[in-house]
Amino acid sequence: MNKKIRITISAAIAVIVIAAGGFSIYMVKRDKIAPNTIINGVDVGGLTKDEAKSKIKIFTEDTFNLEYNEKSYSIELKDIDFKYNLDKTVQDAYDVNRKEGTLKNMVSMLGSRFGHKENIYIATEYNQKKADNEIEEKTKEINKEKEDARFETSDGKTTLKKDVDGISVNIEKTRQNMENSLSKNKFESEVAVDTETAEITTSDLKGIDSVLGTSMTTFRMSDENRSHNIRVATEASSKVILKPGQEYSFNGVVGKRSAENGYKNAPVIMEGEMEQDLGGGVCQVSSTLYNAVLKSGLEIVNVKNHSIPSSYVGMGRDATVTDSGIDFVFKNPYKHNIYIQNYVSGDTIVCQVFGNSSDEQNVEITTSVIGVNAAQTKEVEKKDLEEGKKEVDKSPRNGYTVVTYRIFKDKNGKQIKKEKISTSYYPKRDGLVYVGTKPKEEEKPETKPEEKPSTGDENQATLDNETDKTTV
Template sequence: MEDKKHEVKSGILIVFLVFLVTTTGLMLFILSRDTIYRGVSIENVEVGSLTQNEARNLLKEKLQNAIDEKKIELKYDKQSWVISGIDIEYGYDYNKAIEKAYNLGREGNPFKRIEKIIELYKNKENIDLETTYSKEKLNNILIGIEKDINKEPVDASIYREKGKFVIIEEQLAPHLSREETEKVIHDKLKENSNNMVIPLVVKTVGPRITKDDLGQIKSLLGYYVTRFNTGKVQRSSNIKTAGASINGIVLMPNDEFSFNDSVGPRTIQQGYKPAPVILNGELIEGIGGGICQVSSTLYNAALMSNLEIVERYNHSIPSTYVGKGRDATVSYGVLDLKFKNNLAYPIYIESYVHRNQMIIRIYGNKIDNTVTQIKTKLDEIKKMPIETKYDNGLTQGSERIEKKGRKGYKVSTYRIIYKNGKIIKNEKISKDYYRPSKQIIIRGTKTIPKVEHKDVDNEGVEPEQIIQN
């Protein structure tokens, strides 16, 4: 009886060992396979029992035609642009999906792996392919579309007519948002449909200057007037040309005005004529003579309007049309007049010629009752140097001026602001120096010899021949 029990136990042990060996072998066989486990699909294409390369080839075979035939229509308003998948190198990230499929059933300990493999037999698992495309090529396409869609907004404008301001309203413009459009396209491509219609993200952009901005220009801030000789025709013409080029300029808050940028090169092609200009303290003939009268008039108008002076230079000699310390010389590419709109609202420059007057007014929004005054102080007068030369060809005691000289001056200029009759600000604007110029005098050294007169003997001369003095 005991022998039979022993035989039964031995048989059970043998069966168990056989089962264990078989199961272990089967597990090792399953776990060591180099293929994707059954029950796994990618984009609804069964890839179980395939190697990674086989799965990649199968997916390309099944899906490549759809990629090549994909059409994407981009729409805005009544316009549309059709691009193909090839245009943006549209495709799928096969490697990422295949790697994910291959790893199913290969994570965790052997028992968890077997459990997952068995589960895949019961509950199949599908992996979605992620789309890929060339962002650079898509961006280049959108840049091209931008040229068709984008328009430049138009600033509101302002001018004076019969003493009143006339404002023309601004114009808005469409503007493609490439960044937002690319995000919409990126999200839409995930849907993986063959034909897509994607709306472009187009926004309306406004200009820098609006009607509301210009509506703040209501009152006169400051002005200045200088006079010129209309008989000097070419100089007068230059003043009119330069004055017209700055008329109507609007400066928004913090904008900087440049006389040279606004007026441009002083050339014959720009309408400027030859007229006297100052060079190294001397008057010579040059193109655009007279322009400095415009810049000096504008400089004083800016001072009276309490604007911030950024750059300004005085002449080498005092001007005839403004007082010392009140001039502003300019030379294209060398010397400029610049000032900044340091106010909280836009300003408007009105510049015109009336008869023999150069008139510049600056308008804005005067919100206080301040009064501005410009004063100059003559700090020092420099004597005129005199050089004497001698000329033996000129009679002794006579002289002539070969080169006319002048005195020199040091001048300080102040801007004083009053409120309710009291000074609230006294600002030193500039300290200018007008160099003296040497005067050269030629004096004669030539002496004239004395002529000796002899007495005339009247003997033998008839009385009527003698002339009485």
């Protein structure tokens, strides 16, 4: 292409651009809307604001429908103070190619002349807070809590319940969807939801098909704080998968017994005495789990008994835990995963160990008291206590030494192995009784005042008084 032709083409393009730009500027100067400006599908380019307003057709409805899974949830538009703002809509169209700087406006004008379309949506007004409240109320049935995969046992049969994803309505996104539809003069849109995957899925429990061990203990529901702590700890200790060779630390899984973690003051054992402290009742959960673990044949890594025999399990069958370091730890010795599932039903703690049926064990737990340390009761004189009376300060409690064994048997009940699990020592507590030495006070005989013989003057005095009262 020779130089003369190139110059001619460049000049022609320049003329076209200048002409187009000049025309666009001309339109702007004449208070016309820029070419190729579209409002809700209607071309209003080259029109004045009034002409554009009369050309736009807006349909109105009383309700707006939110759609989810082929179900519709209706919102009354008057309840959210909704209305269309046609004046603002036309003004937005009129501002095209006018609101930016001179150079940007010129570029936009040229774009309009060469076919670039500017889509303007209808301006809407509504009360955002009311809209959010309506969305939340009308769509609340969509919300669904996530459910972990879990085992259910009935009549000796174990069933795996599949996990369920949680669903929650995203109110902000749903409102934005609604606003976008209304700006296009449409009266329906999709409900936006967020999903939350279950922590324990069905695939996580693959290969687990049998109950290896179960233990249950009961508690007094009348002690509200202790019952609350039991529920918190039971839930925290549950839903744990242990791979082969992996250890379970009760303190590591449950965490610190603090107010921040939801625990309340309840009776705890401190140095052989009952005191009030955060987390009272948690040891019943660890002890219940301990017995389920024993029955499952799992390896006991660390266990320690209380300083006082427990009421909810026998001696040698309890497992104390403390924030300061005493922990209950066990290990999965099998070639398959195991699953710990604990829950509270009414006044009962249920702890279950699930695993592969090939790892089922025939286990018997036995305990033997190998020592008894008889408690004594000491009597101490008390000067401010009346002679002959006694005050019990501490009741005596015998001490015991108990050995716990686990016996493994074959399917015919023949012993295969016997292992010593622990030696539990429960120290004695001597009693203390105060004996009164304060002498009794002698009772003085009651004396009655002497009665004087009547002279009749008393009656006369009464009559005189009554006469005085009537004459007043």
